[in-house]
Amino acid sequence: MKHKSLLIMGVVATIVIVAGSVLWSYHDNPQFCGTCHLMDPYLESWNSPPSLANTHREAGQECLDCHPFKVTQAASEVVKYITKSYDTPLDERRMPQEECFRCHEVKTYSELARLTPITAESHLNPHESHYGELECGVCHKMHRTQVYYCAQCKDVGVMPEGWEAPLTP
Numbered sequence: 001m002k003h004k005s006l007l008i009m010g011v012v013a014t015i016v017i018v019a020g021s022v023l024w025s026y027h028d029n030p031q032f033c034g035t036c037h038l039m040d041p042y043l044e045s046w047n048s049p050p051s052l053a054n055t056h057r058e059a060g061q062e063c064l065d066c067h068p069f070k071v072t073q074a075a076s077e078v079v080k081y082i083t084k085s086y087d088t089p090l091d092e093r094r095m096p097q098e099e100c101f102r103c104h105e106v107k108t109y110s111e112l113a114r115l116t117p118i119t120a121e122s123h124l125n126p127h128e129s130h131y132g133e134l135e136c137g138v139c140h141k142m143h144r145t146q147v148y149y150c151a152q153c154k155d156v157g158v159m160p161e162g163w164e165a166p167l168t169p
Helices: 002-027 037-047 052-058 071-083 097-104 109-115
Strands: none
Touching: 037 052, 097 109
């Protein structure tokens, strides 16, 4: 009887370990995010140009590169999903500028402005603005329409495809 109990516990432990490792591997996959229907537009932006999410995908980035897995946050999201206590669309997640700089290999905003070429459309450097230093996410939306702030008050010619002029900075 004791050997049978140990055998059953061993089989159950093996199943839990294998299932856990498969789930852990699968959670790295963007398709995992799409298992919740409210994530569909975000997964679509990941899979479709001209979104910035798709540009990052094409560059070899994964969802978890910008959205690190945290057990407490994942548990909270599961509870919100089950209880339907989430907002649609989801609140925009603000990434610290330093995260963008880390991957784009610049240390400061002024270095970014210095390395940014003048655009053919506007003949301006979009990072040299009278608005000063803006957080990257103000203009560069990952899963939403891009915002081109200069277009609200300047005739900058043709705006890049998929961009729109906002009302306020």
